[in-house]
Amino acid sequence: MSQARLTVPKTYKLYIGGKFARSESGRVYEVTTRKGSFMANAAKASRKDARDAVVAARAAVNGWSGATGYNRGQILYRIAELLDGRRPQFIDEIVQSEGVSTTAAAAQVDEAIDLWVWYAGWADKYVQVAGNGNPVSGPYFNLSTPEPTGLVAVIAPQDSGSLLGFVRAVAPVLVSGNTVVVVANERTPLAALSLAEVLATSDVPAGVVNILSGSPAEIAPWLASHADVNALDLLGAGDLDWIDLQIAAAETLKRVLPPESGADAGAPSIDRITFFTETKTVWHTKGLL
Amino acid sequence: MTMDISAAGGTSIAPAARALDVIGADLTERSLRRYLEGIAGVDAVGLEARAEALGTRSIKTTSKAWALDRIIALTDLTTLEGADTPGKVRSLVAKARVPDPDDLSTPQVAAVCVYGDMVPYALQALGGAHAGSTTAGSGGINIAAVATAFPSGRASRAVKLADTAEAVAAGADEIDMVIDRGAFLSGRYGEVFDEIVAVKEACRRDDGTYAHLKVILETGELNTYDNVRRASWLAILAGGDFIKTSTGKVAPAATLPVTLSMLEVVRDWHRLTGEKIGVKPAGGIRTSKAAIKYLVTVAETVGEEWLQPDLFRFGASSLLNDVILQRQKLASGHYSGSSYVTID
Numbered sequence: 216m217s218q219a220r221l222t223v224p225k226t227y228k229l230y231i232g233g234k235f236a237r238s239e240s241g242r243v244y245e246v247t248t249r250k251g252s253f254m255a256n257a258a259k260a261s262r263k264d265a266r267d268a269v270v271a272a273r274a275a276v277n278g279w280s281g282a283t284g285y286n287r288g289q290i291l292y293r294i295a296e297l298l299d300g301r302r303p304q305f306i307d308e309i310v311q312s313e314g315v316s317t318t319a320a321a322a323q324v325d326e327a328i329d330l331w332v333w334y335a336g337w338a339d340k341y342v343q344v345a346g347n348g349n350p351v352s353g354p355y356f357n358l359s360t361p362e363p364t365g366l367v368a369v370i371a372p373q374d375s376g377s378l379l380g381f382v383r384a385v386a387p388v389l390v391s392g393n394t395v396v397v398v399a400n401e402r403t404p405l406a407a408l409s410l411a412e413v414l415a416t417s418d419v420p421a422g423v424v425n426i427l428s429g430s431p432a433e434i435a436p437w438l439a440s441h442a443d444v445n446a447l448d449l450l451g452a453g454d455l456d457w458i459d460l461q462i463a464a465a466e467t468l469k470r471v472l473p474p475e476s477g478a479d480a481g482a483p484s485i486d487r488i489t490f491f492t493e494t495k496t497v498w499h500t501k502g503l504l
Numbered sequence: 505m506t507m508d509i510s511a512a513g514g515t516s517i518a519p520a521a522r523a524l525d526v527i528g529a530d531l532t533e534r535s536l537r538r539y540l541e542g543i544a545g546v547d548a549v550g551l552e553a554r555a556e557a558l559g560t561r562s563i564k565t566t567s568k569a570w571a572l573d574r575i576i577a578l579t580d581l582t583t584l585e586g587a588d589t590p591g592k593v594r595s596l597v598a599k600a601r602v603p604d605p606d607d608l609s610t611p612q613v614a615a616v617c618v619y620g621d622m623v624p625y626a627l628q629a630l631g632g633a634h635a636g637s638t639t640a641g642s643g644g645i646n647i648a649a650v651a652t653a654f655p656s657g658r659a660s661r662a663v664k665l666a667d668t669a670e671a672v673a674a675g676a677d678e679i680d681m682v683i684d685r686g687a688f689l690s691g692r693y694g695e696v697f698d699e700i701v702a703v704k705e706a707c708r709r710d711d712g713t714y715a716h717l718k719v720i721l722e723t724g725e726l727n728t729y730d731n732v733r734r735a736s737w738l739a740i741l742a743g744g745d746f747i748k749t750s751t752g753k754v755a756p757a758a759t760l761p762v763t764l765s766m767l768e769v770v771r772d773w774h775r776l777t778g779e780k781i782g783v784k785p786a787g788g789i790r791t792s793k794a795a796i797k798y799l800v801t802v803a804e805t806v807g808e809e810w811l812q813p814d815l816f817r818f819g820a821s822s823l824l825n826d827v828i829l830q831r832q833k834l835a836s837g838h839y840s841g842s843s844y845v846t847i848d
Contacts, residue, residue: 266839273842442832443841463838 226256227404229264229428230411232271233421239263244429246405249314257404260429262437265396268425269443272366272394275422280363280392287392288338293417295331298324301413305378305406312403313377327382330483334386337488341390345489349496356499361492363392364470365445368438370398370431371407372451372480378406383481384450385424390488393446396425396438400451404428431455439463446470446491450481517694518701523741526776533694536741540693543737546729546765555760558804559797568796569834573611574811575795575827576603579818580648580784582617583848584655584752590625593618597629599846600645604828606844607835613824614813615646615678620671623649627675635677648718649676652703655722655751657682661699668706671715678716679707680819682751685725688735696735700742718746718784718817723762724754732762736769746782752819757787760797767805774806783810786819792830795823821848 226243228235240261246254258264279287298305302324309320342360349357367388372380377400388395399407411426427434432455439447440463447464449457453474464471472490475481523531527539563571581600583592596616604610612633618626626647627634635644649671653659659667668679681703687695700719707715719739723732739747747766750757763785770781783802789795795818802810810816825845832840 269839437839440838441841442839442844466838467841 224253224255227258227408227428229258229260229268230408230415230424230426231264231268232274232425233415235411235415236264236267238429239267242429246312246403248311254311255405257408257428260398260427260434262434264427264429265434265437266441268396268427269366269368269438269441271422272396272425273443275394275420276363276365276392278420279389279394279423280365282392284339284342287390288335290418291331291335291338291386291389294413294419295328295335297413297417298328298331298410301409302328304409308405308409309376309378312405323376323379327379330379330382331386333483334390334488337485338390341485341488344485345492351498354501356501357496358499359494359496361391361489362495364491364493365393366396366443367393367446367448367491368396368398368435368441368444369448370435370450370452370455370474371400372475373400373402373431373454374451374476375478375480377403378410380451380481381407381410383483384448387484387487388448388491389423391492393491394423394425396427396444398431398434398438398451399426399428401428401430435460436463439469440466442467444469446472448472448491449474518698518742520697520701520704520741520743522743522777522779523697526741536693536697536738537691539741540734540737543734546733548729548761551729551765552761555764555801558764558801559760561797561800563796563800568830571796571799572792572827572831572834574799575792575818576613576824577611578811578813578816579613579820579824579827580615580617580786581613581824582752582786582819582821584617584619584650588619588622590622593622593625594629595846596848597626597633597645599824599848601630601633603824604831604845607831610828610831612643612645614817615648617648617650617680617819619654620649620651620667620674620676623647623671623674623676636675646677646716647675648678648680648716649674650680650682650720650751652681652699654680654682654720655753657684657722658686661702664699665702665706668703672707672709676715678718678746679703680718680720680748682720682722683735683739685722688726688731688738693738697738697742700739700744704743716745717743718748718782719744720748720751720786721766722751722754723749723758724756729761729765732765733769736766737773740769740773740781744781746784746817748784748786748817748819750785750787750819752787755788758785758789758819760801763798764801764805767802767810770810771806780810780815782815782817784817784819786817789818789820790822790826792823792827795820795827 238258242259243256244259246257305324306320346360351357369384371384439460600613600616635646651668651671652664721735829840
């Protein structure tokens with residue numbers, strides 16, 4: 216007895232506070248392949264989902280920024296391990312949603328995995344590079360060290376590779392101990408939403424990464440003006456009215472990274488790590504024996 | 505009517521005006537028990553469904569703005585920690601007077617709620633803002649003190665009465681007493697009744713007026729809605745001005761169904777006697793959204809005239825910050841953050 220199997224169309228949910236939640240608004244939208252056929256449903260996040268995500272991310276700041284750099288590095292490396300284990304799923308989703316060849320999709324997934332490893336390595340090293348012992352004219356040690364700024368809202372790239380672009384935006388923010396609320400690629404959100412499943416099963420504490428699928432144009436203004444968000448990465452906001460987002464962000468003194476475009480958007484760089492840090496300078500008396 | 509305590513005989517209980525009116529002149533432990541056990545049981549499923557339904561009401565824009573201000577005006581801003589200090593009480597009072605320094609249109613809270621030994625510090629910090637002072641006008645802030653070996657209530661009657669009298673003498677306007685849950689659960693209703701009557705008497709000031717008495721039922725320890733209903737009747741019959749859900753030290757604290765069942769008793773009492781009793785849910789109400797559900801429940805059960813500080817209060821500490829954040833959101837149009845309110 217052989218019958219044609221029914222397909223099991225999936226409805227992807229948001230990832231907020233370590234839980235997979237439907238949008239508070241109840242909305243979903245269709246995610247299609249490059250050619251326009253139905254792939255899955257994704258939740259369409261509302262401003263209230265963004266608000267909830269900020270609450271979850273704020274609650275996670277102390278734990279994540281309080282972990283040692285070494286520990287954070289281990290956890291980020293664990294993401295790479297688990298992503299590697301689910302390589303075929305990601306390749307498949309990228310091939311379907313972006314319409315690229317299997318080879319190109321595999322290259323993208325591999326690059327994303329390597330990028331997690333690269334940023335994981337920085338977690339216990341960036342302080343040594345970005346920090347400094349300052350020479351001062353007095354019997355003091357004067358040390359400047361970078362500390363995470365807190366909660367960062369990110370607009371993931373909307374045109375480049377759906378997985379790699381997402382990792383390029385999110386990974387550097389996490390390195391120093393910030394927590395993230397990220398708006399995924401609107402047209403091809405599956406890579407980000409599947410990555411949420413990876414994050415949920417790795418050791419990343421709940422609330423450290425919160426992923427919203429839906430319209431960046433709808434959600435971004437609420438994140439930009441939200442007083443509990445400390446910085447804004449507009450990496451993928453090139454098509455939005457991002458000047459207004461900058462103005463809204465300035466009202467509450469947020470750090471803002473401008474949009475980038477092209478294949479090099481969000482290219483790996485220690486600058487992306489240190490941008491989302493604040494420098495703390497400590498004076499300490501030298502022992503006078 | 506005087507409320508002297510009759511100590512004679514095992515079954516006779518203290519005469520209280522309300523109980524005498526409702527139950528009759530033969531006020532004994534037996535008649536009280538017969539009365540309380542004759543009260544119809546609570547339909548638990550129906551009660552929870554009703555509470556759930558009332559919680560789905562959508563309150564937006566101008567209604568929400570009204571509700572937020574009203575929540576603040578109905579709040580007993582509370583600090584009941586073993587680690588409380590005079591400084592903590594002073595900062596609590598400062599927050600009670602000016603909840604949001606960035607927006608002076610924010611109303612003041614109804615009262616501050618502290619342990620009895622902190623009353624003098626609260627009184628000093630309130631100064632002219634105290635409800636009893638001549639300069640406060642109509643909108644002064646009351647001082648509520650918890651008494652009677654709060655939160656467990658496990659002490660001798662004499663200790664509880666001394667605790668109460670001391671807080672009243674120190675200047676407390678309201679006394680939050682706990683009932684003896686052990687006695688209630690083992691069916692010694694007369695003992696609980698006597699104690700409330702005695703505490704009420706201890707609330708008497710030198711000038712003959714009484715401090716407002718709130719009776720804490722600690723519903724989290726009463727196990728059933730039937731018990732909550734019975735304890736509510738008991739507290740009202742014994743002379744309580746307010747019935748309050750919880751100490752905040754036991755989980756579950758205030759829940760919507762429990763508060764609804766207490767409101768129903770208050771409504772029935774009002775129909776029976778025309779007298780208005782207050783209700784105070786306390787503990788576990790941390791968000792504006794949750795508090796608004798209570799406002800809806802009050803308005804739909806006993807009526808909107810109960811939404812005033814003499815008849816309804818929230819016992820809360822972190823709720824106020826959330827309400828202020830919501831007010832800021834309404835005023836500015838964007839979400840506010842915890843850095844924009846005080847740390848408690």
